[in-house]
Amino acid sequence: MSVSPSINVAVIGASGYSGIELLRILLSHPNVRLSAVTSRQNAGKALTEVLPQFAGYPGGASDLVFSSPTIDELVASGVEVAFLALPHGVAAEFAVPLVKAGVRVIDLSADFRLSDPAVYEEFYGQAHPAPDLLASAVYGLPEIYASEIHRAQLIASPGCYPTSILLPLIPLLRSGLIDPSTIVVTSMSGVSGAGRKEAVPLLYAECNESVRPYGLPKHRHLSEIEQELSVSASSPVKITFVPHLVPITQGICTTTTAKLTSRFSDVSQIEGVMKALYRDQPFVRLLGEGGYPDTRHVRQTNFVDIGWHHDERTGRIVLTSAEDNLWKGASGQAVQSLNIVNGWPQTLGLL
């Protein structure tokens, strides 16, 4: 006799791009039963009326209706895991009572990524809405914090830029091969990263044939990037980070450089520390010295591809990485955490 391993999952706030990709993944996930899809704006409408691309999908897509339940109703309905795909600030309003009610929460917003509420206030311009919960929240980067994620009740899924920046840098910082004070990061993000909002600068005719930097010098994601880099370096790290908007829908390409330290003697060391950390990680693909990532190769996947080059002329390492900002940079990574929480293979429903 066997028992179905399926669990009841709710997606809170499913009208943005991350929410849509989250639905796409969860509808096909073999161990997930989508028991609630909430949206204040679309409450009462059929999922496939609002998102016709999901007509004919498995996972009961045709029967799902957007709802707008109270927390009590959500809990009473037997939801075991709630994904929060909400703006920062709003997410905490849901997280607090859900956690209290014993529901496991995977939050895609920034609300619980920072351990220090003062840093939150500095970067997000408002007092932290639930500082008491910060201590128990886990930064949901599976390649680094898998065991913490497995035990956590509140998982703060990382931002899109941070994922593409942290994964290449962490092994090098841990090993002392690079000088943390010399890190310069340039990222190029697809337009979906800016959200599904009515805004002239995100119109097709504004973004097509357009490449432009923005968010200087203190993009919000810097706060979690520097927090995690500092952990890896065992000392405070500050970096220069320049994000750009490029005309693709999905994808982030990140180029990171730093000065090599005296511990560095040969480029094979890079491969050594990368492999030591990521050898068994199903979603990190090491392209090796000389390899180039391409956002097209990771589109609609949970992979992050990492290559590197030694610039002997300047004594710098150049790390290049690519991911899908909506998958490994948001929803895919959140489902990866769901799998870890439940002890399922990390790749379940993602590959």
Add this chain to the structure above:
Amino acid sequence: MSVSPSINVAVIGASGYSGIELLRILLSHPNVRLSAVTSRQNAGKALTEVLPQFAGYPGGASDLVFSSPTIDELVASGVEVAFLALPHGVAAEFAVPLVKAGVRVIDLSADFRLSDPAVYEEFYGQAHPAPDLLASAVYGLPEIYASEIHRAQLIASPGCYPTSILLPLIPLLRSGLIDPSTIVVTSMSGVSGAGRKEAVPLLYAECNESVRPYGLPKHRHLSEIEQELSVSASSPVKITFVPHLVPITQGICTTTTAKLTSRFSDVSQIEGVMKALYRDQPFVRLLGEGGYPDTRHVRQTNFVDIGWHHDERTGRIVLTSAEDNLWKGASGQAVQSLNIVNGWPQTLGLL
């Protein structure tokens, strides 16, 4: 009594993207008579058969026929200025006899950009085809070398990446505000920059939804970039340079960072040195501290837009620039040199 100021101009090798934009500009240039448009491959065909977009254009577009003349024939036809839109190595074959025959040459290839033939060989993988001419060639960056261009018989028009990198950096290096050893440059180029050649990696379906780095660690353009940066810094400069291919047709967006030196005390100094050099330059648009360039704003123009941000947290300056790789990065800049050579307003036919 007045004499028409028109001069006879030839475009040698007009089948690539730079050549096409050069034709577009020259056909409408009030002081230019296009007396020869050459192409071995298309010799004998009407210009508008090969390039139907030019049907109905002024400048005698409908009567132009691609030819493949000998140098002697070109000279005999009265050509006064020849633009070379040819691959490196091939350009020199034409430049040598044309210069000898007294024709003024504006070369869009890399053949005469480097003063040291050994550097040419290092970066281009072949012996320099005409080292004797190097001493007399002028690096055709009008904002820096206008008076040399005015007198030159052989002008080596700069590459696309170099233009977008040199213009923001030169005033800062000259003034000693930045540490040359800390320069990191990231550029994003439209696909036309890779040329109009039959190659699978340049197909639409390969480039769309794709952002990818390439050319590490020693892109060919580094040679001329570092040559000119070294002149500005009065000492040898080596930089880390990471080019990327992004899905736009035309445009380069460049982001440059460097550590500020002890000479730096206030961000207004940046504006000061920028304005001192570029105040009267019609094609440099200074966006100021906090300004962001956008490739869309310079498309089909000869402008280069430059903004900057002071990253106090890391002591770095971030310079951002945008240009059209085929205009200011190639053909527009070459025509700007033509105007300077003839003592015409720099903007003639370009604005």
Add this chain to the structure above:
Amino acid sequence: MSVSPSINVAVIGASGYSGIELLRILLSHPNVRLSAVTSRQNAGKALTEVLPQFAGYPGGASDLVFSSPTIDELVASGVEVAFLALPHGVAAEFAVPLVKAGVRVIDLSADFRLSDPAVYEEFYGQAHPAPDLLASAVYGLPEIYASEIHRAQLIASPGCYPTSILLPLIPLLRSGLIDPSTIVVTSMSGVSGAGRKEAVPLLYAECNESVRPYGLPKHRHLSEIEQELSVSASSPVKITFVPHLVPITQGICTTTTAKLTSRFSDVSQIEGVMKALYRDQPFVRLLGEGGYPDTRHVRQTNFVDIGWHHDERTGRIVLTSAEDNLWKGASGQAVQSLNIVNGWPQTLGLL
């Protein structure tokens, strides 16, 4: 002794895509002095603050400031021609007093394109705001109504789709070579055609990798298309018209088919009637039997390219055409009318 031929021009409502392209053309137009650029929303701001792409342009771009004058103030300022780049309904509010005050008006909206106010109400869902002016308004399609435009005080510049549909069809309808009851038109428009408005369906991430029909079965432009086709056929014409949105910024590609009549005997007749009407028209480029237009070839130009194929298997002619929806489909065409009004060459400032 010569007198400057420049005239004083105002652009009323210059914040949309048509308005921006209109400014681009007028700033470089040799005979135009831009004396007013109005926008309620941007009043008081410098033109180049709102539209930084125009910094450094000629035509006094750097000194222009958005204003929001009353009609009286406009008239008092000596404006001779006013372009209206306003939503339908709003345009008429400006047109009525301007016409009354003796200002010549070139209206880019739909308000004065239809001679029958009942048709306006049927297609635009509101009573016509100024039916008394309809009789004196001229449909501003220069290739057809040049002499009327020259004399008109109120010119209703055609819509983007209509221009691309009418020009290929009119010679064939006039000559009786096609059966009007069998016309089927499919058009593909770039996203700028939908306007510069905050709307999720126009976001980059919604339009990229998206091709979709819309506006069936009675797109508003059908009203003026059928009005003009009926004139050409000397009998009421109704057509099936299917517009599509495609991921380009600027451009319309239109494919039109109709059954050939018994008057048709040979495909050379098509070239005959096309050339008879358009031989001397500088902006109509006839690609001939077998020629294919391409939106890329007309981008940022006022050309409309027309090709055709005889489908012997079905007895149909296939007409294909391409234009830039913001130039020949809107602002370029409006300036073409300005040139005609003033007796200048049609191409002045446009080529």
Add this chain to the structure above:
Amino acid sequence: MSVSPSINVAVIGASGYSGIELLRILLSHPNVRLSAVTSRQNAGKALTEVLPQFAGYPGGASDLVFSSPTIDELVASGVEVAFLALPHGVAAEFAVPLVKAGVRVIDLSADFRLSDPAVYEEFYGQAHPAPDLLASAVYGLPEIYASEIHRAQLIASPGCYPTSILLPLIPLLRSGLIDPSTIVVTSMSGVSGAGRKEAVPLLYAECNESVRPYGLPKHRHLSEIEQELSVSASSPVKITFVPHLVPITQGICTTTTAKLTSRFSDVSQIEGVMKALYRDQPFVRLLGEGGYPDTRHVRQTNFVDIGWHHDERTGRIVLTSAEDNLWKGASGQAVQSLNIVNGWPQTLGLL
């Protein structure tokens, strides 16, 4: 005790866009064991060296090596089903011996789609390479020929345009609701449809901002379209078909119009005949009267979306459809046939 249902599958010629998507689907297909992936050009190279996007995929992707076996070697290796992703003409060379050897063949080329070899010669410009096999080949459109596909040894998978055109039209032709002599079809295809070949017209810089018709008046796909329409109408059908290239990677949007006959009285009849045929088809999504398909909604799926509008003004029906040209238009459909052949759910590995 259970036996694994997996079968041994070979992909012959896997370097083009259809081949790549076929690999993507088959690598994740639960009942498929990819036993051979062949390519003359890449023989000996690891799959993930040539196609790095498949690193980390399931289905043994990391162990696969491109081979170039003889037919005998293929057969000896136990291949049960061979997909042919080869150019027309070449496919038949493999199909003949494979069929003879008892291997089931699913051919993505045009070689066996036409029952009449004379039509093949007319449209493909060469004598049919294996006319004896035509009688036994089945046109692999699963929604129409599922039972024939189940029994077939040689399946000719339909072309991309035909799939998007036939599915909307067949129910209307069978029911006599439209006049076959009035059918006009316009299609817009993504650039991957033109193949992965070194050709200047397919370069990014040629296709971006470009919409253009081509292939008039007798695109090759007309042959199979008209063959199948004639079967549905029980009489010879000829149509006007205008394909266009649009700047998307994957997707076809098709718009079809025809005159309604006297059998038509109400638009609900359209829904009636559509549902009668497609109600239980998992990959046909009927959007209903007023519904609009969007290529973005079917990208990387095997769905075909169909909407329709009644144009009362002209007595025409307008059918609109969208599919992914590489999935439902090629590889997805071929795998759908594989599922039918083996008696598996049609959606296995595809949803």
